[in-house]
Amino acid sequence: MNLEVAAELKALDSTLDSIEAVLDVDKLRAEVDELSAQAGDPDLWNDQERAQQVTSRLSRAQAQLRQITDIRRRLDDLPVLYELAEETEGAEGQQALEDADTERNRLRKDIEALEVRTLLSGEYDPRDALVTIRSEAGGVDAADFAEMLMRMYLRWAERHEYSVDVYDTSYAEEAGIKSATFAVHAPFAYGTLSVEQGTHRLVRISPFDNQGRRQTSFAGVEVVPVVESTDHVEIDEKDLRVDVYRSSGPGGQGVNTTDSAVRLTHLPTGIVVSCQNERSQLQNKASAMAVLQAKLLERQRQEEQAKMDALKDTGSSWGNQMRSYVLHPYQMVKDLRTDYEVGNPAAVLDGEIDNFLEAGIRWRRQTQQASN
Known part of the structure; x- marks a missing residue:
């Protein structure tokens, strides 16, 4: 040796x-x-x-x-x-x-x-993660980008042999998705994926533009911890509006002939969740309730964190742009918080995001230590 x-x-x-x-x-x-x-x-x-x-x-x-x-x-x-x-x-x-x-x-x-x-020491870090992706500004390109991001995370989970449950996918009319919600089941999934929260930006020659012009589009990623039975997130039935509808796939193709899909609206907060992956209305409602509980738990955590941040005056914001994916005029993916970048967007969009996750976790720890 x-x-x-x-x-x-x-x-x-x-x-x-x-x-x-x-x-x-x-x-x-x-x-x-x-x-x-x-x-x-x-x-x-x-x-x-x-x-x-x-x-x-x-x-x-x-x-x-x-x-x-x-x-x-x-x-x-x-x-x-x-x-x-x-x-x-x-x-x-x-x-x-x-x-x-x-x-x-x-x-x-x-x-x-x-x-x-070892840097994942938050209260909820060891839990499974509930990920929601939404298309934002950019029209059909944004919907297509949202679907690209969903595939990226699913491929990442697949590479690590983590199981995933897709609760709901709302398809856009022309291409891509309006939104999707799925759970990643793995140790420390929430702590790991929570650094993905924020606005992602795509720059490319639009495949949907007849004149081949460059298009910038955006998609938002939300990550919350999956609720456990010990969390006791109370939801009053009087605070819920329950809508049922028929599940559908891309292009409006029916995947279910009964009104089994469920949409829950939490009236006090305006939070809306839906689930259509199960065959029965009862199962879909149970899954949607689990998603709603997770979002309410995260809302509660964020409100508590906001009070702490107000006392510390950290000035940090998780809602800002956090990563750019540039496919034209050059090839690059860059994290705007950590400055970590690679020149192979195709690999990143195929699930090779571990280095971005690690850089994000280290950046978050440094930010937390600096604010203490």
Whole structure:
């Protein structure tokens, strides 16, 4: 093993030691053991709410512990891979060395991602994320851009093997979508994706302009934490208007022959949510209620945060433009908060957004520390 590789392995080991200390692996392991014991109690499900809370916490703790221990095992195995490569001669030895280098590069990225995870310490950061995308200024191009963003996030989730539930998609008349709401189920999904909230901007030659002119369009992204059974977001039925309608797909094609889609309007706040992915009206109403609760919880959190910000006078605003996607006259995607940029929009729009997410999380932590 050459000196450069040995030095990097030592640095990675030191970084992982720090991460394990911050995450307190021993405490996490004890938490998994305690929650596993609770989950094994046959009387647990006599209290449905507590059972769901225990199993949810156990699932998250197990996933986090599994990730940390897997990375530690891989790092401990890496010097052995290099030793075997050095002891093997010829083409086979060269291939073994290349495999070891590949694993080292993967480990570096995984450890960097895990290091970013330690920055997610907000109350709701460990939760699943509820993402809503809306087309804004720009007409049909904005609707098309909103659909491009939805695909970007779905591809990102797919790359990481995260499950997604699409609750509602409102298709635009000519192309694209007016809005869409979906949940991403993954540990720290909210903490990770919350840095995506804001206005996204697309600059390109419009495929919908007969004269081939450059068009700027906008789409808004909203990210809120998924509500858990312990949150107790109270919604008075008198404060709701419930509308039912027929589910539809692109171009108005009917995907359901009954009025099963549900739209809920929360009269005191004006928040409107809808769901049409389920086959029954009852299921759609339950899903829509979950989305509404999440949005009301986030509204409550933002009101509390606004009071804190008013006291701190941070002057920060999450509603401003946060990223530009330029397809013409040059190729670039740039985050306007962190200044992180890449020259391959196609890859970004295909779900390669991890570096943007990590840069956003680090930027947010620095901003929070500066305001304290």
